[in-house]
Amino acid sequence: MLLEVKNLQIAFHDHSLPETVVHDFNLTMEAGEIVGIVGESGSGKSMSAMAIAGLLSRHDMTKEGKCLFQGVDTLRCSRQELRKLQGNEMGIIFQEPMTSLNPLKKIGWQVEESLRLHTDLGKTERKERALQALAEAELPNPERVYSLYPHNLSGGMRQRVMIAAAMIARPKLLIADEPTTSLDVTIQAQIVKLLQKFSREKGMAVLFISHDLSLVRQLCGRVLVMQKGYVVEQGDMETVFEHPVHPYTQKLLAAIPKIPGQGGV
Amino acid sequence: MKKKYNYNLMTGGILTVTMLLLILISVFYVPYDPDKMDSTAKLAKASFHHIMGCDQFGRDIFSRVMKGCGNTFFVAAGTVWMGTVFGILIGSFTGYYGGILDEVLMRINDTIFAFPSILLALVFVSLLGGGKYQIILALGIAFIPSFARIVRSEFIRCRELDYVKSARLSGAGSLRIMFVHILPNTRNVLFSAILIGFNNAVLAESGMSFLGIGVQPPEASLGRMMSEAQTYLLTRPSMALFPGLMILWMVLGFALLGEGISERQAG
Numbered sequence A: 001m002l003l004e005v006k007n008l009q010i011a012f013h014d015h016s017l018p019e020t021v022v023h024d025f026n027l028t029m030e031a032g033e034i035v036g037i038v039g040e041s042g043s044g045k046s047m048s049a050m051a052i053a054g055l056l057s058r059h060d061m062t063k064e065g066k067c068l069f070q071g072v073d074t075l076r077c078s079r080q081e082l083r084k085l086q087g088n089e090m091g092i093i094f095q096e097p098m099t100s101l102n103p104l105k106k107i108g109w110q111v112e113e114s115l116r117l118h119t120d121l122g123k124t125e126r127k128e129r130a131l132q133a134l135a136e137a138e139l140p141n142p143e144r145v146y147s148l149y150p151h152n153l154s155g156g157m158r159q160r161v162m163i164a165a166a167m168i169a170r171p172k173l174l175i176a177d178e179p180t181t182s183l184d185v186t187i188q189a190q191i192v193k194l195l196q197k198f199s200r201e202k203g204m205a206v207l208f209i210s211h212d213l214s215l216v217r218q219l220c221g222r223v224l225v226m227q228k229g230y231v232v233e234q235g236d237m238e239t240v241f242e243h244p245v246h247p248y249t250q251k252l253l254a255a256i257p258k259i260p261g262q263g264g265v
Numbered sequence B: 001m002k003k004k005y006n007y008n009l010m011t012g013g014i015l016t017v018t019m020l021l022l023i024l025i026s027v028f029y030v031p032y033d034p035d036k037m038d039s040t041a042k043l044a045k046a047s048f049h050h051i052m053g054c055d056q057f058g059r060d061i062f063s064r065v066m067k068g069c070g071n072t073f074f075v076a077a078g079t080v081w082m083g084t085v086f087g088i089l090i091g092s093f094t095g096y097y098g099g100i101l102d103e104v105l106m107r108i109n110d111t112i113f114a115f116p117s118i119l120l121a122l123v124f125v126s127l128l129g130g131g132k133y134q135i136i137l138a139l140g141i142a143f144i145p146s147f148a149r150i151v152r153s154e155f156i157r158c159r160e161l162d163y164v165k166s167a168r169l170s171g172a173g174s175l176r177i178m179f180v181h182i183l184p185n186t187r188n189v190l191f192s193a194i195l196i197g198f199n200n201a202v203l204a205e206s207g208m209s210f211l212g213i214g215v216q217p218p219e220a221s222l223g224r225m226m227s228e229a230q231t232y233l234l235t236r237p238s239m240a241l242f243p244g245l246m247i248l249w250m251v252l253g254f255a256l257l258g259e260g261i262s263e264r265q266a267g
Helices: A045-053 A079-085 A107-118 A123-136 A142-146 A155-167 A185-202 A213-219 A237-242 A247-254 B007-028 B061-097 B099-114 B117-128 B132-159 B162-169 B174-210 B222-232 B238-266
Strands: A003-012 A019-029 A034-039 A061-069 A090-093 A173-177 A205-210 A222-227 A230-236
Touching: A003 A045, A019 A045, A019 A230, A034 A045, A034 A185, A034 A213, A045 A061, A045 A173, A045 A205, A090 A155, A090 B162, A107 A123, A107 A142, A107 A155, A123 A142, A123 A155, A155 A185, A173 A185, A185 A205, A185 A213, A205 A213, A213 A237, A222 A237, A222 A247, A230 A237, A230 A247, B007 B061, B007 B238, B061 B099, B061 B132, B061 B174, B061 B222, B061 B238, B099 B132, B117 B132, B117 B174, B132 B174, B162 B174, B174 B222, B174 B238, B222 B238
Parallel strands: A034 A205, A034 A222, A090 A173, A173 A205
Antiparallel strands: A003 A019, A003 A061, A222 A230
């Protein structure tokens, strides 16, 4: 088992009353599996993912439960232990490709960052790996992209760069936090295919967070539906989509615009 | 599209470059020994021999202005360097970590900030004695808070940005995030702060030398020369005029340069 989250509960203590934003979140993932989390904004899906990635370290927040990634509890392990995992064993891509790259550093430098931190590869080897990662992310002309700055690239290309940067250290788990939301539809499909390819070829598990149900359906084998911090329904893609039990899931599915005569998602 | 000329940048650049050239030349060559007194040339008018005239001891004003520019520049640069280095250190840690450290350091900062910098420098000078290096130390300390503040607010702006998060997620340590990922992104703001700070330092140094607690005689500094000239303001106004113009030249050059650069960054 690659990832095992048990009874995860996250609460904020910003105000006088503690506010629980994620209740009793359970998830297990095997290598190579693609799991989707869907839900409206504020339903706690990103929060859960950030907790898994070990990104929640604010003091005014309590985390309960367990989140075992390859046997290491990312909720409680030391920063040092976490740093060994982050970027190396797990990668993350964010929603907003326009801001997730440092505007002052060359693409190549940013893609190589994980290698610089986790390996002792030399300069030429790093560059080789970076070019390979850029090519695998299907960026045209990796040599050129390598020495460009983020402002030279379009949103779709930047998201590919982010994927290349996340993939370069060959992580076992990729957390994709709404990676396609700000991209247009054709690019979305390409990115989804890319994630699928990586998962199949490298046996990488993907935790795909989205509110786009049709994308989740294309990509994932299993899905969790979240509402107001609760996982209201989970199971195989087919079961959840064909026979939704919870009223919220039914509502979500009913909200997908359908083209008359084509039926379904 | 019609090419728009950035006159601020051009004028500022020219003024600054000529000023730096003048200072550079003064290191190797000045027309007369700036400290040599010539009793036959006391209060001499501007002439072919002494293009800016001589002061009350018969020292060549042009040579003294050249040396004085160098001294003033040195003090201002040292002050700004000190303010920037410590400002970056304090600002980055307080901005990045926040919390109690931030509170404590920023309150100390506020306290220093509340004193007028000249007054604060006066206190230090009375403790340490006058002179070039003491002035740099004194003004430098007075300049730290403003830089710390600017750097801190930039770090607060940057620390929650996605690319900083993704740097953290690739396993980078705090120091690496602070100085490799964030610091370069504060350069625009920092750069204009440095130019403005430089101007303030030039004026502060001149002010302190004018009061007689800055650069010590017989060494020349622009403020010192102004102070010596005030006795002869009515009989020989050119004695005050030239050092004054030099201060103006230096400050104007850097101010326009800063203005031009921010104009260029704005597009």
